[in-house]
Structures are given as structure tokens and as C-alpha cells.
Amino acid sequence: MRQIPFLFLTATALLAGCPDREVSELTPAPAKVEYKDIPVTVNRDLDLLFVIDNSGSMGEEQDSLKANFPKFINVLNTIQGGLPNAHIAVVNSDMGTLGGPRQGTPGDSGCDGNGDDGVMRALETRFTNGMANVRYISDIKDDATGNRIQNYTGSLAEVFSEQAAVKNKGCGYEMHLNAMRRALDNPANAGFLRPNAYLAVIIIADEDDCSLKTGAGQGFFSQGDIANVQSFRCFSSSTTCDGNLGDQVGPRANCRPNDNSQYHEKIATYVDFLKSKKSDPGLLIVAGILGNPTPVSVTTRVRNNVTVPDLVPSCTYQGATLQRAFPAVRTSAFLKAFPQTTFTTICKQDLSDGLVQIAQLLKTIIGSPCIDSDLATPYQCAVSDVTNPGKPNQTEVRIPQCDQAHSVKPCWTLDADVAKCAATKSQLALNIDRGGTVPAANTHVIANCVTK
Structure with missing residues (x-):
């Protein structure tokens, strides 16, 4: 950890x-x-996009995120001039099967169609004076009066807590990077991105990215009962390690994204996409609270009376129950492609350290004396x-x-x-x-x- x-x-x-x-x-x-x-x-405009894993194992982590968000904001409040002019949005990692056959029951950890399609979560109408489909928080300082112009009522922490409640019934094949890309291109999210603002993408997940190429859903989701080998299926088709050991039990070395995958998009595709959003690369920031990228190891387990290959968690922690996370090989490679980045493990009962670390990075980049x-x-x-x-x-x-x-x-x-x-x-x-x-x-x- x-x-x-x-x-x-x-x-x-x-x-x-x-x-x-x-x-x-x-x-x-x-x-x-x-x-x-x-x-x-100081450029005080900051667009914050949270990509939150909403698969079945993320309940405790989401609770910790919501509980510790005020500590994140407390750091941003100490930036010169106070809280930046912020747009804050949340999307989940459910992109469905992208044209592949339905898996399970959608809305109950199943996958279908385009899932939630990178649509930013609407604020509850009780926070928006009854207006529907307000897709992101806007909290801007009026330079003339010094007052904050907000599109919500109540406290920022309370509103974000509701916005970040993506729950844990989403598709178990998490496509964090596809969700990020779609969120920044989906017309439903118009107005979130500002051309001269910093753009920070923060990914919070306990499993690695499983983003598919356009048109690859049919092939990927037609490989028999892949529900039995969920984490391993994504790992084996999206990642390569020394020795090409397939489903052989044991540790793996030097694992990295497989740029020749039949089903999964190259990490460089998402890096290039995000860079295309800003003419000044200094306006891009990426961060992750993720499973440790190492160690990587394969084991077996019995499910439905069938012995299947399985991926070993790279880290665990004891919460209300034993929590585990899997090697974030692809997601961490995405983070490392940007100079302004930070990573911390999700295997902690309290995510406050990770959120404060991200906020400190934002503060340093925006300008801190x-x-x-x-x-x-x-x-x-x-x-x-x-x-x-x-x-x-x-x-x-x-x-x-x-x-x-x-x-x-x-x-x-x-x-x-x-x-x-x-x-x-x-x-x-x-x-x-x-x-x-x-x-x-x-x-x-x-x-x-x-x-x-």
C-alpha cells in the first residue's frame, strides 16, 4: 500500500x-x-471530473469519498484567493457492453448497451431550486462583489456527497477511460468544459480499466460465460507480462498495457484525446486512487462448480468487511503519461490522505506560495x-x-x-x-x- x-x-x-x-x-x-x-x-478556473467505479465492490470506498470530500475542499480553500472558480462533475465507469450481448441484469451489476454513457450525474432538484438536469456543480467567485455565484443551494460538501452517490450496482467491466472520454464529448454535458480552465480528471476505482475499442463489444462479450472470470478476462485481454504465461498460476513480471489487444483500446488513444482538449498541456492534471499496480499474480477459484482462472488482489484492507483491489496496470499507465499527476492506493479504510494529496497537487499547480x-x-x-x-x-x-x-x-x-x-x-x-x-x-x- x-x-x-x-x-x-x-x-x-x-x-x-x-x-x-x-x-x-x-x-x-x-x-x-x-x-x-x-x-x-493565478488562473483560478478549475474543471474537476471525478470518474468513480460503481461496480459491486465499491460501497465502502464511495462512503469514504463522500465523508472526506470536505478535507479535499479545505485544501483548495487555501489557494491564493480562496476556493477556485470550480466546475465539479461526476461520472461512473458503467459503459455497458458497447454493442455486445447483455450480461446479467442491468442496474443490478449487469451490463447492457452503452450503460450510463458518460452522462454526468445530475444534481438533485432539492439543491437546484427545482431545476432538473443540472449536470455539474458550478461555484464561481464574482470578482466585482467577492460573493460566490452557485448553481446549487446548501453546502458544497453536501451537494457533492449526493452527486458522488453513484452506488455500486453498475457493470462489473469497468471502462474508466471510455467513461472519461465520453463525459468530455457527450452533448448532454455541454458547458462543463471551459477552454482556459485547468482540467483535472480524478479516477477512483478498485479494479483496472477495461475500456473496449469501438465495435469490440460483440467479440469481447461473446466469449462464453465470462461472468465467471470477470477480473481475469479484462486483465488477460488488455495486459501483457513477461513470458506470456496465459492462465498459468503464479506471479507475473513487468506487466503493461497490451497495445496489440484485439478488444481493448490503446492507452495512448486516451492520452491523445485528453491532450487534445487543451492547447496548453500545463492545464491538464490527472490523479487516481486505485489498486496498487503491483504485485500481479494469477490463481484459480471455483465458481458454479467450475475451476476458473482468477486475478489475485494487489492489496487489501479491513473495513466493515475485508476489502480488496486489483492491479491497476492500465489506469496507472494512463496517469504516468502526464507530467502533472499523482497516485495513491485505494486500500485504506480512510481515503482522506489520497484526497488531500490530490488537492495539494492542484494547489501547487494553480499556484501556492x-x-x-x-x-x-x-x-x-x-x-x-x-x-x-x-x-x-x-x-x-x-x-x-x-x-x-x-x-x-x-x-x-x-x-x-x-x-x-x-x-x-x-x-x-x-x-x-x-x-x-x-x-x-x-x-x-x-x-x-x-x-x-
Whole structure:
């Protein structure tokens, strides 16, 4: 049950392709440095799409998501200027059989047709003054008055709790990535995406992605009684491992998405689709609370008096009952295709750590002055105003540390800020005293600070 910490981009990563335009760093280079990139003008528009597994094993996890959502929002509230201008939507992973034969009873863990077809869950009319088919939460700050313009009544946490109640009676062949793609293209969801907003896709699931190619439903769902080998069927046809061991019992090594699958879409197809939604790749964020991608192992079990191959859970935890999750090989590969990403295990009784970790990533990307690490004392930072970072017309102006009188401006200080930076080790914020001057458009504060 490992956690992968949220990403901090390095200066060289930020300036990839422009080796002669690197931002100044500390000299001599210290052993440990925290890198910060803080946009001076913060883009506060954030479109959040939650893709939630609604198969039969997800009841406790959904309850934990709803219970801990306020902690997620509490972190976003500490972003400069408060809660971003948010659109928040929820879809489930039920995409039916995509033209294949019906499996079981739809609405009771069965699969048919296009399932819920990536349609965002409508808010309950009691939260929308009786308006029906409000497909996403809108919570926007009015810059003129400072008030929030909301398309709902009640608290944000209460409304999201109802919106995220996708239940656990959906199709057991979870197509997380197909649901994401359809959600962002379905005309029923018009208005959710804003062209210049950050787009964050958050997948919460205890089984891997089983997304099928267009037209592959008939072939995939016509392989006999595949209900007996549900998790293994998706794994065996969508994933490849060293040795090509088929249904042989035992561990698997170096498992990865099978780009030559007869039935399943390549991960690159979904990566390219999501990237096509933003002209600026820096506006894309992906995250997952998933089954650990390793270990991967195959066993057998007896079902309906038949011995069938089965996939071994990659992690378990004890909730009200024993809960388990399966290797998220495909879904984690999707996450890794994006530089701004985070993953945490779903095998925890309390999902608060994962939600806070995702919120911290969003806060860092949107722009947070908080220093996450413990800093060495006395403070040593190289701080610059960088305009048009990473571009041919990049310019840099070094900013000195403020003296007691702030006699040279702009200058920087590190100040205790428990309210904004409560979740960080240092609880320090990097502040710039500009003396009332306004920096050029597309200026970022780039800082490298020595840590312990």
C-alpha cells in the first residue's frame, strides 16, 4: 500500500527544449533543494471530473469519498484567493457492453448497451431550486462583489456527497477511460468544459480499466460465460507480462498495457484525446486512487462448480468487511503519461490522505506560495521573476532577500502562514514585496530554496 508523492517539477523539466534559457539556481548547488513555480497571475478556473467505479465492490470506498470530500475542499480553500472558480462533475465507469450481448441484469451489476454513457450525474432538484438536469456543480467567485455565484443551494460538501452517490450496482467491466472520454464529448454535458480552465480528471476505482475499442463489444462479450472470470478476462485481454504465461498460476513480471489487444483500446488513444482538449498541456492534471499496480499474480477459484482462472488482489484492507483491489496496470499507465499527476492506493479504510494529496497537487499547480519542505536555516533561496518561462523570449530578473527596511524592491521574505500552509512541514509562505509595481503578463516567481 505505497503512496507516490505529488509531483514537483524541476527547473530543467520546466525549461525542456531551451537549455540556454535555464533559470538561475543557487551556487554552489546544495544537496537538497525545493523548487517552486508560482504564477504571479493565478488562473483560478478549475474543471474537476471525478470518474468513480460503481461496480459491486465499491460501497465502502464511495462512503469514504463522500465523508472526506470536505478535507479535499479545505485544501483548495487555501489557494491564493480562496476556493477556485470550480466546475465539479461526476461520472461512473458503467459503459455497458458497447454493442455486445447483455450480461446479467442491468442496474443490478449487469451490463447492457452503452450503460450510463458518460452522462454526468445530475444534481438533485432539492439543491437546484427545482431545476432538473443540472449536470455539474458550478461555484464561481464574482470578482466585482467577492460573493460566490452557485448553481446549487446548501453546502458544497453536501451537494457533492449526493452527486458522488453513484452506488455500486453498475457493470462489473469497468471502462474508466471510455467513461472519461465520453463525459468530455457527450452533448448532454455541454458547458462543463471551459477552454482556459485547468482540467483535472480524478479516477477512483478498485479494479483496472477495461475500456473496449469501438465495435469490440460483440467479440469481447461473446466469449462464453465470462461472468465467471470477470477480473481475469479484462486483465488477460488488455495486459501483457513477461513470458506470456496465459492462465498459468503464479506471479507475473513487468506487466503493461497490451497495445496489440484485439478488444481493448490503446492507452495512448486516451492520452491523445485528453491532450487534445487543451492547447496548453500545463492545464491538464490527472490523479487516481486505485489498486496498487503491483504485485500481479494469477490463481484459480471455483465458481458454479467450475475451476476458473482468477486475478489475485494487489492489496487489501479491513473495513466493515475485508476489502480488496486489483492491479491497476492500465489506469496507472494512463496517469504516468502526464507530467502533472499523482497516485495513491485505494486500500485504506480512510481515503482522506489520497484526497488531500490530490488537492495539494492542484494547489501547487494553480499556484501556492507555501514551502512544503523543512528549510535549512538561515534561509537560502534563489528567487527570480521569470517572464514567458521556457519560451525563446524568456527574461529573468533576480529578486534579492528583503532587508529589515525592505529598502530594495521587489524583494522576498519567508513568513509563517499557518492558515494557508497548514498542510506543509514548514508552514512558511514565500512572499514578494513589489512596492506596488505590477509585473509583466505571464510572469512566474521561480524559487530554489535549500532544505534540510
